Amino acid sequence: MSGAVTIGVAAKATGVSAKMIRYYEEIGLLPPAGRTTSGYRLYGEEDLHALRFVRRSRDLGFSVEDIAGLLALWQDRSRAxxxxxxxxxxxxxxxxxxxxxxxxxxxxxxxxxxxxxxxxxxxxxxxxxxxxxxxxxxxxxxxxxxxxx
Amino acid sequence: MSGAVTIGVAAKATGVSAKMIRYYEEIGLLPPAGRTTSGYRLYGEEDLHALRFVRRSRDLGFSVEDIAGLLALWQDRSRAxxxxxxxxxxxxxxxxxxxxxxxxxxxxxxxxxxxxxxxxxxxxxxxxxxxxxxxxxxxxxxxxxxxxx
DNA sequence: TGTGGGGCTTCCCATCGTGGGAAGGTCAAG
DNA sequence: CTTGACCTTCCCACGATGGGAAGCCCCACA
Structure with missing residues (x-):
């Protein structure tokens, strides 16, 4: 229930820097984040989960391109x-x-x-x-x- | 006594691409090559030797920065x-x-x-x-x- | 002597994932 | 209302390398 958090908080919570979060959004690895009326990005639990997924994948040496594939598979509940x-x-x-x-x-x-x-x-x-x-x-x-x- | 060669020949002889030879010169890893009156770079035996040195060092995983150090040591006959x-x-x-x-x-x-x-x-x-x-x-x-x- | 093709020049751009920093808007605590 | 911490976008840099364009230069062959 705790509402969505801003990018700095998301960064600390997931270990992905704010810079990189914006970058991942820009290149389409992650969907555009929600925004406050004043333009601040907002991240909910699900978004944080995805960020941790990305981070862990990077830690295992996957390229950003690989991760796009992994994310797709992750979100496809029926994949083999x-x-x-x-x-x-x-x-x-x-x-x-x-x-x-x-x-x-x-x-x-x-x-x-x-x-x-x-x-x-x-x-x-x-x-x-x-x-x-x-x-x-x-x-x-x-x-x-x-x-x- | 075969005179100096142009960059393409030097590239083939040393395994360093012409692009990289120019780059190494640009960043100061190698001294500016001699030039013909029309501006072509020329490489003598000594230059080829240095290029092979650089190439071999890169093959062993040294960074360009490291190689600058190695080259200096190579050329300093009195170093320990x-x-x-x-x-x-x-x-x-x-x-x-x-x-x-x-x-x-x-x-x-x-x-x-x-x-x-x-x-x-x-x-x-x-x-x-x-x-x-x-x-x-x-x-x-x-x-x-x-x-x- | 003319021409064609290949080599040379410089200059700019892209890569990949990341950080740095400027200029300016926003927000909450004091 | 001010201050300072945060956010926004935009541009630049890294390291080592390749790609390619535009424009000379040089040699061999007709």
Whole structure:
């Protein structure tokens, strides 16, 4: 019964920033929120629930596009669970692929570091390796670091 | 003694796209290339070497910012290998942190999927979990997918 | 010598998810 | 009524990359 809340309260309650809530609405991931007469957005329990759903999905690494699909499935009470499972497993495979890539990098770099004396002398197999002529091949770029915070 | 080459040739020789070569120059990662009288950029052996260095570093997941540091160390013949090693190990730790995050996501999602019948029935623990009220906590955002290609 | 096609230049735009901040309206407590 | 916290929209930025347009330049071939 507690009426609807404004965007700041919704943000605190769901862990989705006000900025992102507006963004999700703008791109159509969420339906336009209700408004007060003066234009403030209002969120009811159901809206908060959807926001938490989105947030949790992001935490599990789903893209916004994926989440649109998940939300649709969530709201379709007659969909087969197979659909959801397929989406989830596809995402797991995606995660595992990225993990394997990062692991390959980490292994290579760790073994290079292992062969580096790490003292005051200038010789360093790490730089030597970087400087060596490696076969240029079409690159699938790898995000160096996910933008922090 | 084969003279310097144009950007397209350099791109093919190093695996760094012409677009990116210009970008690296623009942001100051690489010094401005020489030019023909008509304005074409020219790259000599040393430049190609540096480009390969950058490329290899990107392949190992270093950010452009990191690479600036690596390049500086590479060109400083008197630096201590300890400096390089520290940078490398820091990056390895970074990679391992990201791997752990992705693994946590993959594990959670895989176990949810494991409990989902994946048939024509609508009940699905995956959606149930997503929809459950999870404690909202400040999020360190996680890139859903590294941009492909 | 002329022409065509491919390479080069710069400049702008898009991506994806997020935050920062300005300029201005609104609301409630003092 | 004032103050300060909130809300609104709008624009800009990030990082690394690709796409594409408009306009030169250069070489090979007829």
């Amino acid at each position: 669970s197979a659909q959801v499972k397929a989406l989830a497993l596809h995402h797991v495979a995606d995660l595992r692929r990225r993990i394997a890539e990062l692991e390959a990098m980490a292994r290579t770099l760790a073994s290079l570091a292992d062969h580096c004396s790490g003292d005051a002398r200038p010789d360093c197999p790490i730089l030597d390796d970087l400087a060596a002529a490696h076969a240029p091949a079409p690159r699938r770029p790898v995000r160096a670091r996910p933008p922090s915070r | 290998s300890a400096q390089v090693k520290a940078l490398a190990l820091h990056h390895v730790a970074d990679l391992r942190r990201r791997i752990a995050e992705l693994e946590a996501m993959a594990r959670t999602l895989a176990s949810l999927a494991d409990h989902c019948s994946g048939d024509a029935r609508p009940d699905c623990p995956i959606l149930d979990d997503l929809a459950a009220a999870h404690a909202p906590a400040p999020r360190r955002p996680v890139r859903a997918r590294p941009p492909s290609r």
